[in-house]
Amino acid sequence: MTTPLPNPAIQTVNKAGLSKGDYKGLPSTLCQGCGHNGVAAQIVAACYEMNLVPEKVVKFSGIGCSSKSPTYFLGRSFSFNGLHGRMPSLALGGMFADHTLKAIGVSGDGDTASIGLGQFKHMVRRNLPMVYIVENNGVYGLTKGQFSATAERGLQLKKQGTNPYLPVDIAMEALISNATFVARSFAGDPRQVKELLKAAIAHNGIAVLDIISPCVTFHNHENSFHSYSFGKEHEEPLHEISYVPPKEDITVEDFEEGTTREVVMHDGSQVVLKKLEKEYDPRDRWQALHMLEDAHSHDWLVTGLIYVDPEVPSMFDIYNIPETPLNRTPNEKLRPSREALDEVNRLMF
Amino acid sequence: MSKQGLVVNDFCITFSTVNGSGSATANTTLMRALFKMGIPVSSKNIFPSNIQGLPTWYTLRLSKDGYMGRVEQDDIIVAMNPATLHKEVQYLAPGGVFLLPDDFNFENPREDLIIYRMPVKKLVKDAEVPPSLRDYISNMVYVGVLCFLLGIDLDLIHQALDFQFKGRQKPIDQNYQVVEAAYLWSKQNLVKKDPYAAEKMHGTDDCIMTDGNTAGALGSIFGGVQFTGWYPITPATSLAESLIEYLPKYRVDPETGKDTYAVVQSEDELAAIGMAIGAGWGGLRSMTSTSGPGLSLMSEYIGLAYYAEVPVVIWDVQRVGPSTGMPTRTAQGDLTQANFISHGDKNMIILIPGSIQECFEFGWRAFDIAERLQTPVIVLSDLDFGMNMWTSKKFEYPDQPMDRGKVLWEGDMEEFLAKHGGEWGRYRDVDGDGIPWRTLPGNTHPKSGYFARGTSHNEDTGYTEDPEKWEIIFNRIANKFETGKQYLPKAIADESQKAALGIIASGSADPAVQEARDLLIKQGIKTDYLRIRSLPFDTEVEDFLKKHEQLVVLDINRDGQLNQLLTMTYPAYAAKTTSLAHLDGLPLNAKWVETQILSLKEVK
Ligand SMILES: Cc1ncc(C[n+]2csc(CCOP(=O)(O)OP(=O)(O)O)c2C)c(N)n1
């Protein structure tokens, strides 16, 4: 038995023969209104629309409210909820077992930018082919409201007082570590989250998605970068983004000539970006950094595909591993012969 | 010198050089030549934690009886480091031999010594080598002089150089040329006054010459290692580097030309263990290698692997702690750390190889145990095994097929479901041995996926804080370690002397203990001996404790850690047990063991 059978009771199925229900997880135990719930819902939608088979997806997470969310999507997929800040290494090892799986990692801003900054940057530099989502709320949700490394200077929290430090910008950290896909979005903008997720899933390399995801319980101050109201008012999309699967004709109705830009992904799919105002090329790292810096100074929450380079080999392209997953290697291929040991013994002198 | 007065194949040479001066080639060349003569020979490299410029000592022990332990005094010293001459002289046994370059300023403080001076500068100058190689090649002078003094065939030196340089003619010639010149000079100018001689024998038939890190790596390769995450640290580095050296030779699939393994150098040990555990969870035979500081960093992840029941093998090649300690010196100081590693109640499986051959054997066996029991296995080696060259019995081919443990792939899952009422749960104890069945990512059976976590979970991997469900898992895991003891290497008891006194030791303490027992029996003192090879302890350990009137536990650490664990596990025998623990960074020596045992009150 290899391919799961579609459930005949449900009408709408995708090309994998699966209904949306096949992509669901357990009911969320996060706070009502938590941004993380919205992201989980879009992961379900994106995977459904991309026709992924849940058994061909593997999920990883660290520790935090955000890191709990793999429970709430793709309940049939394998998943490993690891340690605080050290999911990237776990994912790397797990993916070597079967590199044909799509990996989705969910982390928080504390998990990624505080305790996990080192592993984050090394995962990025290795171009591990994985969708790496940071549900960024500027606060430690699970430990009840301490400042995280992405909290802006001057932020006031109940028990913490005023944050005296400058924030870490996850998108910028990813960029300067040579990330091959960097995007930012806002949990209150489900359509954009979903389209970016689809593009990230199509990317053959590390895809960092920094999603501003408000913590309604410990940090939702009106004028703060990580709140819903701020996000709604200050979101400045770089472009409108649509993901077009491989081999489908791109319908450019919505995209007037001269105002769109297409990025062809590794698998032949395309990401179509509709320009808003700025002349922005997501394949120019320098421009991307410049744009982020500019956004900081204007207090803009710039969202969209910030940077992409689909041509860089992924970590698995660099290793000479077989096409069939390493974890399916038969034992005979793992233990060298007696003759090989005789040779080894002759060499030991 | 009459044949009778000769000391044949039973002495010790120390080479005192400056770190980074290239003496390793000269020293291993001599060792190889002696090995080829059939003489059991072992080496101890006492080196500083530095790349260039500090004193380093390399000791070769020739032992016709096959003793491999360290000895306290040297019979011959080759002093190539002018800064330490006066210290060196004191380590020489009475009547010892002192070799040094003829341009060194040295006044002999001891009348009993035999001194040979070597024209190092002149011979090197005569050799046609580029000036940049002169320092390096000067070590070959003492090789030539020793060949003359001890009677080593130059042809064997040539063979050793050929091996060392993998047949590359130029370096072979350059080095050999100097050896030969020094040999000829000695023949014409030296009168042999010392009694030491090397003679051919058959003590290395069926033997190999290697170190424990190479052995551990090769054992892992024959154990089918598929993933290694590692971070450099002395003295473990050469284990991972040996994997990198030998994996491409033995583990490329001839059909596809693809590697059946991956090695990743991580950013730190937190990541090395994380990668290894990820791969172990994914179904790969997975390992990491480190030393004390790295093991400390790995602690939290090891606890996760224990509780989420992930197989992984961790080699700890021990050095002297605490903290950075003495990175280039040996110890058995991580035993309790390994045993109690990570927070909360746990059981840890520890394997302790007691020879180079066992470093190889435990290399493959560790994977069988880890996968069978779905748990981390820590292999405790140390610098003495890991980085020193030993004469060892040949590596033996694994005598058992690989045990991949309880794994369900698609077809297995169908059968399992048919047998078990259509149900499978990752942490259910269906066989009553505490070992559940696991599935691996990539399994496309829709019932195979599960959610692994370090948070409390029920038998079907769901999050729970229900005390009963927590206890079910917790106690089942404990049971797994009880039934699992059958898979561990048993302690080895030698009770042939039927003694009242029992010695207990482990790991690299073994060579010194073996030799000490021979020294003791010559004085009429009988001893039995139990060598621990794994933890948790099993019944044979308790039997030994029960049987002997007096017990001595040897440890190469300050606090007697093996003794601590034994008395904690078997408090009933604590009163008759004495801890003999010693830590100075050097391998244990038999003389010390002998003296300590003789000084015990009750021993007669
Ligand atoms: C080693 C370690 N230190 C501390 C903690 C406690 N802890 C749990 S979650 C968390 C912060 C999570 O913050 P973030 O990643 O931003 O996730 P959020 O809850 O905000 O989604 C901390 C400090 C832990 N689990 N492990």
Ligand code: SF4
């Ligand atoms: S505490 Fe904040 S981050 Fe955590 S679930 Fe509640 S709203 Fe979400």
Ligand SMILES: [Mg+2]
């Ligand atoms: Mg957070």
